[in-house]
Amino acid sequence: MEKITVAELKPFYTVFDNGGASFDRYTLVGLKSGEVLAASEFPFSPQGVGLHCFNAEKDSPYYGLKSFLEEFRSRKDETEVKDFSSLPRDVLRFMAQDIDRTLED
Numbered sequence: 223m224e225k226i227t228v229a230e231l232k233p234f235y236t237v238f239d240n241g242g243a244s245f246d247r248y249t250l251v252g253l254k255s256g257e258v259l260a261a262s263e264f265p266f267s268p269q270g271v272g273l274h275c276f277n278a279e280k281d282s283p284y285y286g287l288k289s290f291l292e293e294f295r296s297r298k299d300e301t302e303v304k305d306f307s308s309l310p311r312d313v314l315r316f317m318a319q320d321i322d323r324t325l326e327d
Contacts, residue, residue, distance in 0.1 A: 223322060223323060223324045224322075224323050224324070225323065225325070225326045226318050226321075226323040226324070226325060226326065227325075227326050228306050228307055228314055228325070229306070231306055231314065231317055231318065232306060233253065233254075234252060234253055234254060234317070234321055235250050235251060235252060235317055236250075236251045236253060236291060236302065237249070237250050237251070237302070237303040237306070237309065237313075237317075238251070238294055238297075238300040238301065238302055238303065239300070239301050239303050240299055240300050240301075241299075241301065243299055245262055245271055246260035246261060246262055246271050246273075247261070247262055247263060248260070248261045248262070248263075248303075248309070248313055249294065249300070250313075250316070250317055250320075251278065251287070251290065251291060251294070252320065252321075253287070255277070255321075256277045256278045256279035256280065256287045257274060257276075257277055257278075257320065258274075258275045258276055258277070258278050258290070259272070259273065259274055259275060259316070259317075259320060260272075260273055260275050261273075261313050261316050263310045263312065263313065264310070264312050265312055265313060265315075265316040266312055266315070266316070267312075270312075272316050274320075278291075311325075
């Protein structure tokens with residue numbers, strides 16, 4: 223599997239953080255695929271969560287990725303993560319795995 227750096231993940235995702243208001247704290251939006259994922263801080267743990275929710279282009283009531291992103295950006299309880307290096311390592315690994323890559327050490 224091809225390796226990817228944290229900086230190289232940025233064009234593939236927009237990430238929202240609800241500050242821990244819910245167990246699936248992070249919403250990961252695939253900018254190329256339209257896939258929407260949910261993750262806790264430990265998406266690979268049996269006590270965590272890491273799952274595919276739906277495809278914003280095909281399966282959502284938002285009528286496309288652009289509408290989905292606009293709606294999420296307007297939420298007061300969600301903050302868009304600009305600095306991916308602030309994300310937990312396992313969340314970054316989860317993102318890389320979703321696009322068939324491994325995260326560089």
